[in-house]
Amino acid sequence: IVDVKGGPDEGLDRVGLMIVVAGWVRTLRAQSSVTFIEVNDGSCLSNMQCVMTSDAEGYDQVKSGLITTGASIWIQGNVVPSQGSKQKVELKVNKIVLVGKSDPSYPIQKKRVSREFLRTKAHLRPRTNTFGAVARVRNALAYATHKFFQENGFIWISSPIITASDCEGAGEQFCVTTLIPSSREAVESPVDAIPKTKDGLIDWSQVYTFGPTFRAENSNTSRHLAEFWMIEPELAFADLKDDMACATAYLQYVTVAERDFVQLSYTDAIELLIKAKKKFEFLCKNNLPYLDLCLWHVRCSSFRLRSLIIFQDVKWGCDLQSEHERYLTEEAFGGCPVIVSDYPKEIKAFYMRQNDDGRTVAAMDMLVPRIGELIGGSQREERLEYLEGRLDELKLNRDTYWWYLDLRHYGSVPHAGFGLGFERLVQFATGVENIRDAIPFPRTPGSAEF
Ligand code: 4AD
Ligand code: MG
Numbered sequence: 001i002v003d004v005k006g007g008p009d010e011g012l013d014r015v016g017l018m019i020v021v022a023g024w025v026r027t028l029r030a031q032s033s034v035t036f037i038e039v040n041d042g043s044c045l046s047n048m049q050c051v052m053t054s055d056a057e058g059y060d061q062v063k064s065g066l067i068t069t070g071a072s073i074w075i076q077g078n079v080v081p082s083q084g085s086k087q088k089v090e091l092k093v094n095k096i097v098l099v100g101k102s103d104p105s106y107p108i109q110k111k112r113v114s115r116e117f118l119r120t121k122a123h124l125r126p127r128t129n130t131f132g133a134v135a136r137v138r139n140a141l142a143y144a145t146h147k148f149f150q151e152n153g154f155i156w157i158s159s160p161i162i163t164a165s166d167c168e169g170a171g172e173q174f175c176v177t178t179l180i181p182s183s184r185e186a187v188e189s190p191v192d193a194i195p196k197t198k199d200g201l202i203d204w205s206q207v208y209t210f211g212p213t214f215r216a217e218n219s220n221t222s223r224h225l226a227e228f229w230m231i232e233p234e235l236a237f238a239d240l241k242d243d244m245a246c247a248t249a250y251l252q253y254v255t256v257a258e259r260d261f262v263q264l265s266y267t268d269a270i271e272l273l274i275k276a277k278k279k280f281e282f283l284c285k286n287n288l289p290y291l292d293l294c295l296w297h298v299r300c301s302s303f304r305l306r307s308l309i310i311f312q313d314v315k316w317g318c319d320l321q322s323e324h325e326r327y328l329t330e331e332a333f334g335g336c337p338v339i340v341s342d343y344p345k346e347i348k349a350f351y352m353r354q355n356d357d358g359r360t361v362a363a364m365d366m367l368v369p370r371i372g373e374l375i376g377g378s379q380r381e382e383r384l385e386y387l388e389g390r391l392d393e394l395k396l397n398r399d400t401y402w403w404y405l406d407l408r409h410y411g412s413v414p415h416a417g418f419g420l421g422f423e424r425l426v427q428f429a430t431g432v433e434n435i436r437d438a439i440p441f442p443r444t445p446g447s448a449e450f
Contacts (some may be wrong), residue, residue: 010088010089011079011087011088011089012081012088012089014079014089015079015080015081015089016078016079017078017079018076018077018078018079018094019076019077019078019079019091020074020075020076021039021041021048021050021074021075021077021091022041022072022073022074022075022099023039023040023041023042023048023072023073023075024039024040024041024042024070024071024072024073024127025037025038025039025067025068025069025070025071025072025073025102026038026039026040026047026069026110027047027069027110028062028067028068028069030062030063033053033054034051034052034053035051035052035053035059035062036049036050036051036052037049037050037052037062037067037073037075037093037096038050039073039075040127042132045129045132045133045136046087048090048091049082049084049086049087049090049091050075050077050090050091050093050096051090051091051092051093052093052096053093056093056094056095056096057094057095057096058095058096058097058098059096061096061098062096066098066101067096067098067101068101068102068104068106069102069106069108069109069110070102070103070106070108070127071098071099071100071101071102072098072099072100072102073096073097073098073099074096074097074099075091075093075095075096075097076093076094076095076096077091077092077093077094077095078091078092078094079091080092107121107124108121108124108125108127108128113128115130115433115434115437118131118437119436119437119442122440122441122442126440130432130437131437133430134426134430134432134437134438135440137426137429137430138422138426138438138439141254141422141425141426141429142210142422144253144254145210145231145250145254145422146210148249148250148253148254149206149208149233149250152206152249153206154206154207154208154233155206155207155208156207156208156209156210157186157187157207157208157209158209158211159180159183159186159187159209159211159232160180160183160186161179161180161211161212161214162179162180163179163180163185165185165400165401168181168182168184168349172215172216172217173214173215173216174214174216174226179213179214180213180214181213181214181215182213182230182232182419183209183211183213183230183232184232184234184351184417184419185404186209187207187208187209187232187233187234187417188234188380188404188407188415188417189403189407205235205236205237206233206234206235206236206238207233207234208231208232208233208234209230209231209232210229210230210231210232210422211229211230212227212228212229212230213227213228213229213230214226214227215228218445219444219445220444220445221322221435222433222434222435222436223322223371223372223424223427223435224435224444225423225435225436225439225442225443225444226443226444226445227443228421228422228423228435228439229421229422229423229439230419230420230421230422231250231419231420231422232417232418232419232420233246233250233417233418234415234416234417235415235416235417236413236414236415237413237414237415238379238414238415238416239362239379239414239416240341240353240362240363240364240378240379240416242416243364243377243378243379243416243417243418244263244339244341244364244377246418247339247364247366247375247377247418247420248260248261248337248339248366250420251337251366251368251374251375254425254429255428255429259336261336261337261338261339261366262333262336262337262338262339263338263339263341264338264339264340264341265340265341265342266340266341266342266343266344266360267316267342267360269320269324269328269338269340270314270315270316270318272328272332273311273314273324273327273328274314274315276311276327276331276332277311277312277314280311311324316344317344317346317347318347319347320340320365320373322372322373323372325365325367325372325373326367326369326370326371326372328340328367329367329368329369329372330369330370335369337366337367337368337369337374338366338367338368339364339365339366339367340364340365340367341362341363341364342355342360342361342362342363342364343360343361343363343365344359344360344361345359345360345361345390348361348363348378349378350381350387350390350391350394350396351378351380351381351387351390351404352378352379352380352381353378353379353380353381353382353383353386353414354381354386354390361378362378362379362416363376363377363378363379364376364377364378364418365377366418368428369428370427370428370431370433371424371427371428373424374420374421374424374425374428375418375419375420375421376418376419377416377417377418377419378416378417378418379414379415379416380415380416380417382408382412382413382414382415383408383412384405384408384409384412387404387405387408388405423435423438423439424438426438426439
């Protein structure tokens with residue numbers, strides 16, 4: 001279909017041509033002497049308006065009600081200028097052939113249907129404009145992801161899905177043996193082996209992986225899936241600063257954003273949250289309006305209904321809740337992506353590099369509006385004795401990690417990487433509120449039917 005809504009004169013150059021459209025009926029409107037059929041062939045978001053009178057071949061099938069919304073058809077006609085205001089051209093139908101009829105129970109009728117309802121029809125929802133659009137944005141983001149890394153000298157690594165290792169030390173995996181909850185380990189090994197390249201803009205020895213990952217957390221939220229796609233680059237001869245620079249360059253590239261991102265330490269972030277908490281407590285105590293916090297709260301409450309009590313437990317050492325993350329990026333920094341770094345080691349994974357203060361690790365999370373955490377990454381502990389010490393501290397078995405320790409035995413280098421949840425990126429880029437609408441077939445607790 002000519003993308004008839006793509007531009008002011010879209011399709012006019014095709015006037016006079018006889019064409020064939022093979023697609024699905026979006027709507028059908030029969031008037032006394034003329035029938036309008038909107039057809040979509042899946043090639044673009046626009047429908048082709050097809051105008052049909054009784055002299056067209058196959059008209060009897062329309063008249064008898066055999067061709068209805070959802071049916072697949074084949075239409076031949078002439079492209080003519082349209083009298084309607086919605087499109088420049090339409091199809092004057094010569095012939096219509098019914099390919100597959102659609103039962104009247106077809107669930108995607110013209111009336112608005114809710115996203116919740118469509119989630120129960122994941123096999124049909126790509127036929128709606130919204131999901132057609134999200135799928136296209138997802139595709140563009142995947143393409144841009146490969147383009148970014150390839151143009152910057154990264155090598156794509158295919159990582160395994162079945163593993164025997166609890167690679168995050170998080171215990172939130174599916175046990176088959178185990179389905180991989182992150183491919184970090186798989187990209188950490190080759191990064192030590194591939195020679196440093198000078199080809200890219202960012203000249204590190206670098207690899208990335210982009211594939212499905214699995215978490216068995218009971219994640220009934222609008223930003224968690226049991227099966228999600230992750231982009232995980234890993235950079236050799238790199239520290240946390242390089243990691244943050246790479247994450248920033250990547251996000252700016254795929255979203256075409258130019259703005260610099262805010263960067264602050266976990267300690268400073270906690271201070272800001274405590275200030276917000278104190279301000280709120282003061283306003284409450286004195287019965288004063290707390291408009292700014294309230295407005296933020298109203299925006300947030302659509303995704304999880306919790307009161308501002310969330311601020312109560314804020315203190316150094318606590319893990320940031322998604323509301324804290326959203327407060328930082330949406331309110332404290334006015335909608336700018338924020339990178340928080342140097343978290344307490346107790347709330348981060350064993351493999352993150354310990355800072356000299358002995359309390360924090362060289363970790364970073366990138367937070368973005370509406371989502372909270374989009375990226376989690378770190379500089380890795382490349383020093384054998386520190387890594388072994390940390391494994392012991394956490395009572396993790398050294399033998400299980402023999403090969404990971406081996407990489408520190410043989411030519412260890414400072415290295416860093418991050419993981420970005422692809423569906424959260426799709427949410428960020430499209431504005432879809434629920435992560436289940438950012439992937440064609442969402443897998444969440446209790447839903448793996450189709
Ligand atoms: O912060 P996470 O758990 O970090 C890792 O897995 C690291 N090993 C990555 C690395 O350093 N190579 O996960 C990374 C990102 C999160 O920031 C989030 O965007 C996404 O993965 N994510 C999820 N997305 C959807 N559903 C879930 N259940 C997710 N869990 C994490
Ligand atoms: Mg994380």
